[in-house]
Amino acid sequence: MTSPVRLAARLDDAPSRWLWLVKWLLLVPHAIVLFFLWVAFPVVTLVALVAILFTGRYPRALFDFNLGVMRWTWRVWCYGYGALATDRYPPFSLGQEPDYPATLDVAYPERLSRGLALVKWWLLAIPHYLVVAFFAGGGGYVLWQWGEGWLGFDGGLVALLTLFAGVALLFTGRYPRGIFDLVVGMNRWVLRVAAYAALMTDEYPPFRLDLGGADPAATEEPEQEKQVAQPAGSAGRTAGVIVGALLLLVGLGGAGAGGGLLWLESQRDSAGYVTTPVERFDDGGYALRFDARDLAPADEDWPWARDILGDIRVDVSDVDGRPLFAGIARTADVDRYLGGVPHRRFDDYRDHRGYRPMAAGAHLRGMRPPDTPGSLRIWTEQATGTGTLTLDWTPRPGDWSLVVMNADARPDVRADVAVGATAPALPPIAVTTLSVGAVFLVGGALLIALSARPRRPVATEER
Incomplete structure (x- = not known):
């Protein structure tokens, strides 16, 4: 063989x-x-x-x-x-x-x-x-x-x-x-x-x-007509293939991202919001905490947040019929309120380093929030009750956090959370991304085609 x-x-x-x-x-x-x-x-x-x-x-x-x-x-x-x-x-x-x-x-x-x-x-x-x-x-x-x-x-x-x-x-x-x-x-x-x-x-x-x-x-190679061997590819042709392939790769990514954004635009609800899927969160501690600038980056380092995201809507639903509290406040105020209190903090829907989930009924060392959340005046937006709680929030400069707790500040918090945004800049961003991806695709294909053109072998003269 x-x-x-x-x-x-x-x-x-x-x-x-x-x-x-x-x-x-x-x-x-x-x-x-x-x-x-x-x-x-x-x-x-x-x-x-x-x-x-x-x-x-x-x-x-x-x-x-x-x-x-x-x-x-x-x-x-x-x-x-x-x-x-x-x-x-x-x-x-x-x-x-x-x-x-x-x-x-x-x-x-x-x-x-x-x-x-x-x-x-x-x-x-x-x-x-x-x-x-x-x-x-x-x-x-x-x-x-x-x-x-x-x-x-x-x-x-x-x-x-x-x-x-x-x-x-x-x-x-x-x-x-x-x-x-x-x-x-x-x-x-x-x-x-x-x-x-x-x-x-x-x-x-x-x-x-x-x-x-x-x-x-x-196996022994069959004898062929004598020709001057061409190199596997000159530096220019090789570079052209590499650059063309990279352009195609970027173009595929851009076209895919643009198409995905256009699909996302088509998923707006009747109120005009683009919403993440509902996800369930639970912890045996006293609170579920989400940093708003990770869920929807909106701090002084991103002055165009409002133009890109528009208005934010947070939907929080109870799981077992117990009244919930949901509120948005400055992160510094939340740090003071929950400082030393066992709770679970999320960073862009992932557990934040240093904050571990607690099992229901875990030993809480007698620590609990000093007050029920609804009695505080730190909240920019807040809602309390059963069913689905809705918070409408407009991004502002600064660091903000979303806090979900049991209304009576008891441990073992469970809730379904979804975040939406009006995203007024989504259509132009999608079209621009798709167009740039198409340009890169065409450019990469042309560059590879030009670099891959066959070269004529040069026959040697028999002496």
């Missing part, structure tokens, strides 16, 4: 014992460039998908670009923590670089199936995705939660074996050959699947772990 994807690697004869410990730092410049290249990669693949559907061909410039990104990535993997096979610093290049210890090539297909292009990258590749997830894992990730943070790593079997090789190298000065063969074989499987998912070939990746640095699936 042969494969159009040919991956090879060479293990250094005397790799450094310690260099692998700092390669993460040395690879930072590559990581920055590859970030932008991989942002462009799926956009270029999407453009290629459209071209395949209409012409049955993968535009050569787009093919060379995606192949170049994969080549660059494989060189970085081989140098870094995907293999640690070489200490030779990888070049900043999308080209072949045949002298480098890590090489990758994909045979260019003259014709591709239109039907397969629609299903192979998601449906047909699912079995391989499961295998690749086992080999490559999810990579490194950082999970941060309010109040606590921790760093975890999920690099898959390739990263684990590479770590074993690094430890062996550190203490013995030798890279275990068996680990090298296995790691390269798994990387070969991963990149075969990547090429298939990127629509670069119709040949289904074999379920076969080809071990070793030399690709056993490589």
Whole structure:
């Protein structure tokens, strides 16, 4: 069995014992460039998908670009923590670089199936995705939660074996050959699947772990007419593809956001408000507190809040029939009123750091608000009772908070809350966002089309 994807690697004869410990730092410049290249990669693949559907061909410039990104990535993997096979610093290049210890090539297909292009990258590749997830894992990730943070790593079997090789190298000065063969074989499987998912070939990746640095699936290339080899893409053409892909990405985001805003405009209620879905909040403490500038930013740093948001409407409904209190006051006054009192504070509908939800009936240490909320004069808008309480509020300079409590200031507060705004600027913002997105889409498509124009090969004269 042969494969159009040919991956090879060479293990250094005397790799450094310690260099692998700092390669993460040395690879930072590559990581920055590859970030932008991989942002462009799926956009270029999407453009290629459209071209395949209409012409049955993968535009050569787009093919060379995606192949170049994969080549660059494989060189970085081989140098870094995907293999640690070489200490030779990888070049900043999308080209072949045949002298480098890590090489990758994909045979260019003259014709591709239109039907397969629609299903192979998601449906047909699912079995391989499961295998690749086992080999490559999810990579490194950082999970941060309010109040606590921790760093975890999920690099898959390739990263684990590479770590074993690094430890062996550190203490013995030798890279275990068996680990090298296995790691390269798994990387070969991963990149075969990547090429298939990127629509670069119709040949289904074999379920076969080809071990070793030399690709056993490589075949001798047939002799062709002698031509002067053109580079995979000049710097200008490559930059054009990248910039065009980024423009397409921004354009898709703008068009999607504009369309979403227009849809939101169509959801206005009979009173002209755009309202968030009703959400239930509950806590065993004495109050539910929402900072108004997080729910609807409206402070001195945003002087156009009223023009953009218009009037604010807050609907608070009881859950169990107990009378509720809802009020809006300056944040400083709310801090003084609820200072030292167990309550739950929300920041843009998320629990604020340092404020933990309390279970109903939790020990409250005898602390409670000094007065019932309705007896205070700090509220700009307030309402008390059962059913649905409605607060109409116009954004003003300063910091404001919405407080929901039981009317008798008892603990265990439960309420359904929805926030709406008249948002008078929504239609022009939606139209502008959609128009700008369309301009970026057209500009990105034209730039990619110009950069992807085929070049005429220059034949050499026989001597």
